[in-house]
Amino acid sequence: MLDSRYKHIFLLPALLALVAIIIFPLIYTVRLSLSGWDVNFPELDYIGWDNYARAITDGRFWDSMGTLYLMVLFCIVFEYLLGFGLALLLWKDVRAGRFFRVLFIVPMCVTPVVMAVVWRTIFHETLGPLNDVLSWFGIPAVPWLSKSGPAFAAVVIIDVWQWTSFMFILLLAGLMSLPREPYEAAQIDGAGPIRTFVHVTFPLMAPITLGALIIRLIESSKLMETIYALTSGGPGSSTETTSYLLYIRGLREFQIGYTASLSIIYLAIMIIALTIFARSMSRLMIGRQGPVRV
Amino acid sequence: MSAHEPARERVRGIAMSGLKADLYRVLKYAALIAWAIFVVAPFLWALSTSFKSDPGVVGGATYIPFLEYEPTVDGWTALFRDTSSGGISMQGPYLSSLVVSLISTSIALFLGTLAAYGLSRFTFRAGPLGNNDITFFFISQRIMPPAVLAIPYFLLLRFTGLLDTHLGLILVYVAMLLPIVVWVMVDFFNTVPIELDEAALIDGCNPIQAFYRIILPNCAPGMVVATLLCIIFSWSDFFFALTLTFAKVQLLPPTIVILNSNKVPWWSLSASALVSVLPLVIIAFVLERYLARGTLAGVIRE
Numbered sequence: 001m002l003d004s005r006y007k008h009i010f011l012l013p014a015l016l017a018l019v020a021i022i023i024f025p026l027i028y029t030v031r032l033s034l035s036g037w038d039v040n041f042p043e044l045d046y047i048g049w050d051n052y053a054r055a056i057t058d059g060r061f062w063d064s065m066g067t068l069y070l071m072v073l074f075c076i077v078f079e080y081l082l083g084f085g086l087a088l089l090l091w092k093d094v095r096a097g098r099f100f101r102v103l104f105i106v107p108m109c110v111t112p113v114v115m116a117v118v119w120r121t122i123f124h125e126t127l128g129p130l131n132d133v134l135s136w137f138g139i140p141a142v143p144w145l146s147k148s149g150p151a152f153a154a155v156v157i158i159d160v161w162q163w164t165s166f167m168f169i170l171l172l173a174g175l176m177s178l179p180r181e182p183y184e185a186a187q188i189d190g191a192g193p194i195r196t197f198v199h200v201t202f203p204l205m206a207p208i209t210l211g212a213l214i215i216r217l218i219e220s221s222k223l224m225e226t227i228y229a230l231t232s233g234g235p236g237s238s239t240e241t242t243s244y245l246l247y248i249r250g251l252r253e254f255q256i257g258y259t260a261s262l263s264i265i266y267l268a269i270m271i272i273a274l275t276i277f278a279r280s281m282s283r284l285m286i287g288r289q290g291p292v293r294v
Numbered sequence: 295m296s297a298h299e300p301a302r303e304r305v306r307g308i309a310m311s312g313l314k315a316d317l318y319r320v321l322k323y324a325a326l327i328a329w330a331i332f333v334v335a336p337f338l339w340a341l342s343t344s345f346k347s348d349p350g351v352v353g354g355a356t357y358i359p360f361l362e363y364e365p366t367v368d369g370w371t372a373l374f375r376d377t378s379s380g381g382i383s384m385q386g387p388y389l390s391s392l393v394v395s396l397i398s399t400s401i402a403l404f405l406g407t408l409a410a411y412g413l414s415r416f417t418f419r420a421g422p423l424g425n426n427d428i429t430f431f432f433i434s435q436r437i438m439p440p441a442v443l444a445i446p447y448f449l450l451l452r453f454t455g456l457l458d459t460h461l462g463l464i465l466v467y468v469a470m471l472l473p474i475v476v477w478v479m480v481d482f483f484n485t486v487p488i489e490l491d492e493a494a495l496i497d498g499c500n501p502i503q504a505f506y507r508i509i510l511p512n513c514a515p516g517m518v519v520a521t522l523l524c525i526i527f528s529w530s531d532f533f534f535a536l537t538l539t540f541a542k543v544q545l546l547p548p549t550i551v552i553l554n555s556n557k558v559p560w561w562s563l564s565a566s567a568l569v570s571v572l573p574l575v576i577i578a579f580v581l582e583r584y585l586a587r588g589t590l591a592g593v594i595r596e
Binding site for chain 1 (some may be wrong): 323326332340352355417432437438440445468472476505526530532533536551577579585
């Protein structure tokens with residue numbers, strides 16, 4: 001066995017770094033949330049639960065949460081269906097398979113906010129190519145960034161463009177790691193492609209699918225940068241996600257104490273929602289084999 | 295199809311499935327090509343726009359150079375020109391981004407591989423918590439939304455005088471990247487048999503030498519994947535660069551977003567966007583290689 005006297009040399013530097021850079025600031029946030037720190041009064045005083053009481057009745061905060069969850073729902077459903085579909089198509093040998101694979105990975109590698117700047121020119125109502133292409137099919141110009149419905153759709157389209165590639169790479173890697181034996185058995189049983197998919201591929205992929213969905217859920221709930229560059233939360237506050245609102249309240253308006261309390265509420269709800277989602281999905285997809293660690 | 299079917303039935307079945315197979319193939323390639331077009335469209339649009347000048351933009355969307363608009367390289371030369379002469383001088387932000395992402399990636403890799411190796415080889419106990427819980431603690435830090443951490447970071451960096459410095463940003467990025475490194479590498483070290491470590495120890499290495507001389511070289515693919523992911527995340531970060539730096543430190547993503555709100559012409563905007571994502575597109579090629587070798591499969595199974 002390895003000499004265990006050395007073990008702390010390996011683990012401790014990273015663990016301490018993480019505690020110092022993430023856990024300590026988080027505790028500091030909890031303390032801030034109990035203070036009235038703002039632009040006019042930048043002091044760490046103690047005002048009890050006032051910020052939290054105010055947060056409960058802050059309609060804009062809860063609206064931003066609703067917007068976020070609706071956006072995340074749309075994005076993840078599309079990304080999963082498209083990503084899984086593309087992965088299935090490129091799983092077996094395909095002509096120019098490498099070309100397609102590289103191409104399909106590119107979006108997840110490029111800077112989201114920079115692409116959002118490019119997308120903004122694409123969605124431009126009169127000068128952009130999207131409405132131009134739509135007009136070839138006789139579809140009237142869509143006010144992409146000035147009406148709330150289309151603006152919401154624009155954010156979802158960009159997210160799907162960018163992150164379907166992530167679902168794709170995870171699910172393709174999963175497909176490529178599947179064992180061969182169940183397929184041979186299915187072939188001997190005379191199962192067609194659809195039955196093989198339903199009874200072999202889908203169940204075998206369940207843990208990987210669940211992992212991919214949860215990772216995407218975590219990452220997409222941070223959605224903010226695209227919105228910053230594309231719509232600034234508008235029109236009105238129709239595309240305002242919680243992260244964007246936290247940024248406005250905290251670092252634009254400097255309502256430090258209040259924003260800290262919103263952050264804590266947001267984080268608590270996120271963790272609870274993720275746990276419930278992970279539990280129920282693992283029960284749904286994997287049956288009684290127990291929860292999957294991600 | 296069973297072999298006991300009458301011959302004619304079987305032949306018809308094969309013909310049917312041949313037709314079906316053709317149809318399937320056509321649909322499959324149609325779907326792949328459609329998605330490929332969707333993926334490259336923004337890049338092609340930006341590329342086309344980067345060679346335009348006023349007439350090519352203000353009259354509505356144009357696509358093909360020479361045919362629809364007279365191409366110029368003004369958008370590209372603007373990248374190197376000074377702001378005073380209508381340029382956006384990208385060299386400074388480019389260099390800053392390069393330095394910050396390479397240094398933070400190196401530090402995260404150094405700390406992260408050590409921790410991952412420790413978690414893979416030794417048993418840790420802290421009360422009821424064991425190795426899996428510590429690994430999960432590392433990975434779970436990805437759950438933390440940057441917006442939640444922005445305020446304490448802002449105050450703490452201001453307090454320590456690190457606001458608007460490269461060092462402050464690097465510290466924040468290390469925290470952002472560590473979970474990714476640990477996530478990728480723990481799994482890799484788990485696939486390397488412990489006998490390898492023991493052989494190195496018998497040869498007179500101490501555990502740290504065994505790690506650097508024997509185990510790390512055997513985990514090169516994992517290191518490559520971890521490195522590339524770190525570079526993607528640090529090169530692409532916008533939120534922390536926006537909130538924690540202002541004047542002295544200028545990274546690429548904020549620079550380009552600010553151009554966007556400053557009414558910079560579309561052609562230089564497009565050129566700057568393309569230049570800033572180019573290294574990442576190259577990374578995509580390398581990542582695919584490792585995907586094809588099955589390097590990523592184990593990571594996702596975790």
